[in-house]
Amino acid sequence: MKVWISLIMTIMIYLLFKNIYRKWKVIVLIPVFICPLFFIFLLIIMDFPYEQYHQGTKWLTYLLQPATVAFAVPMYKHWHLLKKNMVEILSGVLFGVTFSVFVTMFFSLLFGFSSFITHSLVPRSITTPIAVTITEKIGGNASLTAAFVILTGITGLMLGQFLIRLLRLKTPLAKGMMFGVGAHGIGTSKAFEIGEIEGTFSSLAMILAAIFGVFFIPLLAPLVEKFFALWI
Amino acid sequence: MKWIRIGVQVGILILLNELGKMISHWLHLPIPGSIIGFFLLFFCLKRKWISISWVEAGASFLLGEMLLFFIPPVVGIIQFKEVILSSGIHLLLVIVIGTVVIMVATAWLVEKVYRLRREETTE
Known part of the structure; x- marks a missing residue:
């Protein structure tokens, strides 16, 4: 019984905050931030074990x-845009x-984090489903990574517009890629607010970063770790 | 009617995901099944074996509501109370500074490459 309650509650609270956010556009009310916070407090106050909440909501995940x-589907639909700007997009994604x-x-x-936390931080610019896969491969934790991914996305969402002005970015390509590579799906939602083309480039960058990341980050992370270990 | 269509199309995407998982399992690939499912769907769309109208509504539903599916794993940080209490501020700093640096560097590079390529073609 309790299992069903956590599932239904999660969906209802999500829909509630989604509508509130759509109306007021106050950044702290963005569902992806406020909903987990709401449930964290609720679980603590009600002394409800996370394991049971997880059992109820695992099919959502x-x-x-x-x-x-x-x-x-979006990759197929915008294939022509990708082909036309292949050099810029691939170099941006590989570099980013x-x-x-x-x-x-x-x-x-620098901050002396344990390797467990470091490995959970590494894939945080990649979209959540893939970031979680990567983190499990390199020895991080899925929940920590999911939280870091969300915070990364919100950072990108909040500061993106400011960075565009600061860097005097002109091309929709650079604006979109900045969001997609740095701040995945949450950044992409902001890129779509700026413009249709910016949003499309952002989502393409996000997809390619995920595909590239899933193959490349598990190989790259141990090498970079060794590289820094030599210096510090 | 709209919801039945979305439901069926989400079903197709779930099938492709499960097929991807089976392939990954059978061939002992180090790639998650969902990524194989992604390539399968892309390939089938390209070859016109699957029409985009069979999956488009389901795909936009899943991608549009993706934030809902994130909620349970994020709530899972509740299991790491000590980490958050002891190094939460440092973690936040790394995330904010790191994200800004990555975004600036990527945007700068893309704009640079874009200009270089346009100059090449106009000369």
Whole structure:
């Protein structure tokens, strides 16, 4: 019985905050931030074990897998845009993903995080379903990674517009790629607010970063770790 | 009617995902089944074996509501209370600074490559 309650509650609270956010556009009310916070407090207050909440909601999480398959649809629809800007998109994605592994490892060592936390941080620019797969491969934790991914996305969403002005970005390509590579799906939602083309480039960048990341990050992460270990 | 269509199409995507998992399992591939499912669907769309109208509504539903599916795993950080209490501020710093650095570098590079290529073609 309790199992069903956590599932139904999750869907209802999500729909509630989705509508509130659509109306007011206040950043702290973005469902992906406020809903988990709501349930964390609720579980603590009611002394409800996470294991039971997880049992009730695991098929919701399962839908992240067919959602990954679904990325093939926008990729197919916008294939011509991808082909036309192949050089810019591929170089941006390859560079962005590689660079993000270096940056994250560097800061993690600087702050002296354990390797468990570092490995959970590394894939955080990649869209959640894939980031979770990567983290399990390199020895991080899925829940920590999911939370880091969300915070990364919200950072990108909040600061993206400011960065566009700061860097005086002109091309929709650079604007979109910045969101897609740096802030995955949450950033992409902001890119779509700026413009249809920006959003499309952002989602293409996000998909390619995920595909590239799933093959490449598990190979790259141990190498970068060794590289920094030599210096620090 | 709209919801039946979405339901059936989500079903097709789930089937492709499960097929991808089976392939990954049989061939002992280090790639998750959902990624194989992604390539399967892309390939089938390209070869016109699957019409886009069979999956488009289901795909936009799953991608549009993806944030809902994130909620349970994020709630899972409740299992790491000590980590959050002891290094939460540092983690937040790394995430914010790191994300800004990555976004700036990527945007800068893309704009640079874009200009280089346009100059090439106009000369």
